[in-house]
Amino acid sequence: MTVSLPGRPVGRRALLVEVDDAHAALSLATWARALPVSAAEVVPAAASVLFDGVDDLEGLRARLAGWSPTERLAPGDLVEIAVAYDGPDLATVAEAWGTDTDGVVARHTGVEYVAAFGGFAPGFAYLEGLPAELAVPRLDSPRARVPTGSVALAGTWCGVYPRASPGGWRILGTTGAVLWDQDREPPALLPPGTRVRFVAL
Amino acid sequence: MSAVLEVLAAGILTTVQDRGRFGHAHLGVPRAGALDGPAAALAHRLVGNDPGAALLEVTLGGLEVRAHEGRWVAVTGAPCPVTVDGEPRSHDRAEWLPAGSVLRLGPPVTGVRSYVAVGGGLAVAPVLGSRSTDTLAWVGPPRVSAGDTLAVAPPTGDPRAHETPRPRRPGPLRVAPGPREDWFVAGALAALCSTAYTVGADSNRIGMRLDGPPLERSRRGELPSEGVVLGAVQVPPNGLPVVFLADHPPTGGYPVIGVVAEDDLWQCAQLRPGEEVRFTPDRVAARR
Numbered sequence: 001m002t003v004s005l006p007g008r009p010v011g012r013r014a015l016l017v018e019v020d021d022a023h024a025a026l027s028l029a030t031w032a033r034a035l036p037v038s039a040a041e042v043v044p045a046a047a048s049v050l051f052d053g054v055d056d057l058e059g060l061r062a063r064l065a066g067w068s069p070t071e072r073l074a075p076g077d078l079v080e081i082a083v084a085y086d087g088p089d090l091a092t093v094a095e096a097w098g099t100d101t102d103g104v105v106a107r108h109t110g111v112e113y114v115a116a117f118g119g120f121a122p123g124f125a126y127l128e129g130l131p132a133e134l135a136v137p138r139l140d141s142p143r144a145r146v147p148t149g150s151v152a153l154a155g156t157w158c159g160v161y162p163r164a165s166p167g168g169w170r171i172l173g174t175t176g177a178v179l180w181d182q183d184r185e186p187p188a189l190l191p192p193g194t195r196v197r198f199v200a201l
Numbered sequence: 202m203s204a205v206l207e208v209l210a211a212g213i214l215t216t217v218q219d220r221g222r223f224g225h226a227h228l229g230v231p232r233a234g235a236l237d238g239p240a241a242a243l244a245h246r247l248v249g250n251d252p253g254a255a256l257l258e259v260t261l262g263g264l265e266v267r268a269h270e271g272r273w274v275a276v277t278g279a280p281c282p283v284t285v286d287g288e289p290r291s292h293d294r295a296e297w298l299p300a301g302s303v304l305r306l307g308p309p310v311t312g313v314r315s316y317v318a319v320g321g322g323l324a325v326a327p328v329l330g331s332r333s334t335d336t337l338a339w340v341g342p343p344r345v346s347a348g349d350t351l352a353v354a355p356p357t358g359d360p361r362a363h364e365t366p367r368p369r370r371p372g373p374l375r376v377a378p379g380p381r382e383d384w385f386v387a388g389a390l391a392a393l394c395s396t397a398y399t400v401g402a403d404s405n406r407i408g409m410r411l412d413g414p415p416l417e418r419s420r421r422g423e424l425p426s427e428g429v430v431l432g433a434v435q436v437p438p439n440g441l442p443v444v445f446l447a448d449h450p451p452t453g454g455y456p457v458i459g460v461v462a463e464d465d466l467w468q469c470a471q472l473r474p475g476e477e478v479r480f481t482p483d484r485v486a487a488r489r
Contacts, residue, residue: 008380011460012486014430016380029227041226043428045452050428053223118229119426119452122338126426182328182340188228 006061007051014052015060019069022116022128025049026192027073028064037063044117044192046126076114076193081160083109083151084201087171089139093153096136105200107134108172113158113196118188123162123180125190130156142168149175151198160190204270206319208349209303212263214336215345217323219255222331222341226451230340232431233333234447236406236470237314239369240278244318247275247295249358254322255332257345259315262308266317271300272353273320273360279312279471295360312471320360324352336406337448371468373479374444374461377486379434380427381456384420390459392416393434393442394480401441402474406448408435409469411478415440416458429453432461444469462486 007017019025022044029044032051037060040053054060085105094104113129120126135156143166146152150161152169159169162179179189190196208215218241221234235241235258245252257264262281268274273295276283283290284305290296298304298319306315325332325342334341345351373394382390393416401410416436429435433445435455444461445453446469461469462483472478 009377009486010380010430010457011377011432012462012483014460016427040223041428041451043226043451045427046425048425048427050226050430052226052428052430117426117452118227119428119450120229122225122229122340124229187225187329192227 006065009057010050010052013054013057014050015054015057016048016050017064018048020047022046022126023073023114024069026114026116027069027071028067030073030193031067031071032064035063043119045119046117073193076195078195078197079190080197080199081151081175081177082201083173083175083198085173087150087152087173089152089170090172093136093170093172097134104172108158109198109200115190115192115194115196117192120159121162121165121180122182123188123190124159125188125192125194127158127190127196128156130158132156136170138168139170142166146171147174149177151175204268204272204321204353206323206351206353207267207269208345208347208351209265209267210263210347211345212259212261212306214260215264216258216334216336217255217325217342217345217351218258218333219331220253221333221447222329222335225329226428229338229451230329231335231337231448231451233331233335233341235316235333236447237278237316237467239467240314240470241316241318243293244275244277244316245322247277247293247361248273248318248320249356249360250318250320250322251357254318254354255325256319256323257317259306259317261313262306262315264306264317265303267303268298268300270353272298272356274298274304275318275360276306276315277318278315279309281309281315282307313473314470319353320356321354322357324354335448337450369467373481374465374468375483375485376434376459376461376480377483379457379459381424382458384418384424384456385436385458386417386419389416393459394482398442398478400472400474400476400478404472404474406446408446408449409444409472409478411442411444413441416442418456424454424456426452426454429457430460432463432466433457434459434461446470460486
């Protein structure tokens with residue numbers, strides 16, 4: 001693993017630090033929050049962490065130099081999500097995985113995922129955990145409307161739509177779990193670091 | 202007891218805004234907040250409010266509100282005709298809105314967004330620590346509609362009668378190199394700074410879209426999704442830059458060639474579709 005500290009400046013008050021993958025990004029973001037560092041926002045993503053609203057960029061750089069990619073991430077809370085596996089793309093995914101729909105359910109429920117990062121919509125979490133050989137391509141043309149609670153795949157990512165929106169992910173099923181409730185504390189069911197298991201209804 | 206503002210008309214888009222919602226970008230929540238920050242701050246100063254209070258951001262006029270209790274009000278930002286019960290009132294000044302009277306904002310002569318501060322500030326329920334409405338994901342209070350009643354908090358200060366704000370001078374937007382300048386051909390940022398762009402019709406609180414010469418990329422392929430800052434100049438595959446404003450998505454997958462200085466972003470709140478925009482290198486960021 002490599003880390004390209006001290007990072008790329010982003011305007012006057014932000015720093016983008018690139019790392020190898022989403023897992024390293026989550027590790028760095030979690031480590032930096034725990035220090036803590038002085039930043040208004042710490043935003044992990046697919047292979048980077050953005051530190052935004054930073055008054056002292058040099059000081060931040062110095063502190064981040066203390067991070068090592070081998071830093072272990074303490075396990076987050078475990079959330080179970082009950083899924084009705086009745087999605088429109090179940091058969092296509094079964095074919096791609098060389099199995100039947102029961103096989104898809106078995107493999108999808110057999111993995112423990114980790115919410116690596118968010119960003120697509122409030123409460124949406126990019127869940128990592130599927131092995132590379134189970135990667136599925138996005139739809140060639142996105143659906144105009146993916147219903148709330150759709151449990152879907154794109155590449156090796158799994159995600160649950162917090163509310164109806166256009167989307168190009170392959171839908172395996174539906175959950176009644178509320179991913180985002182702005183009047184709940186915390187509002188997101190799956191903040192970065194949360195461990196997730198899907199359970200077939 | 203808190204007073205109430207009754208909304209009779211809300212124009213094409215009126216929202217409640219304060220200075221924005223911080224600390225939730227990693228959950229996919231845009232910061233939101235008044236797009237023309239200095240205008241909103243002035244409105245609050247004029248009526249004696251705390252700078253963190255909430256006010257109305259009115260897009261292209263068309264707002265009508267009735268006060269159920271007398272309050273000081275101030276209209277700032279895009280200069281528009283202001284009346285109280287049909288009588289002309291001044292822009293950029295504290296005006297008394299008597300109980301039962303109607304404040305009306307006509308269409309602005311220039312600019313896009315006007316701000317209406319009410320003494321005490323709007324007391325709508327905060328969401329995640331802010332009263333701002335984000336129009337990307339609609340986090341925060343719902344958009345303001347005719348028939349709504351908005352609670353107003355008790356006044357916390359007195360109006361400033363002799364406020365003489367320094368006139369704000371529009372100029373080119375200062376832009377620092379972005380984190381993905383290296384995804385573009387050499388000189389692309391200089392090209393951005395040497396050409397006039399025009400504001401696209403589909404600009405909004407999320408981003409100011411620009412028409413003009415496309416910026417040429419040197420790298421193909423997809424950028425893994427990464428965090429994006431306010432003022433980021435993101436370049437989608439068509440090469441036409443988009444300046445990210447308050448309601449921008451917290452992460453994005455297109456390369457960011459530059460970042461506009463936050464102090465200059467108020468201008469983006471007031472530029473109309475078809476108007477010209479110029480960029481210039483941000484020397485403050487370059488010295489850092």
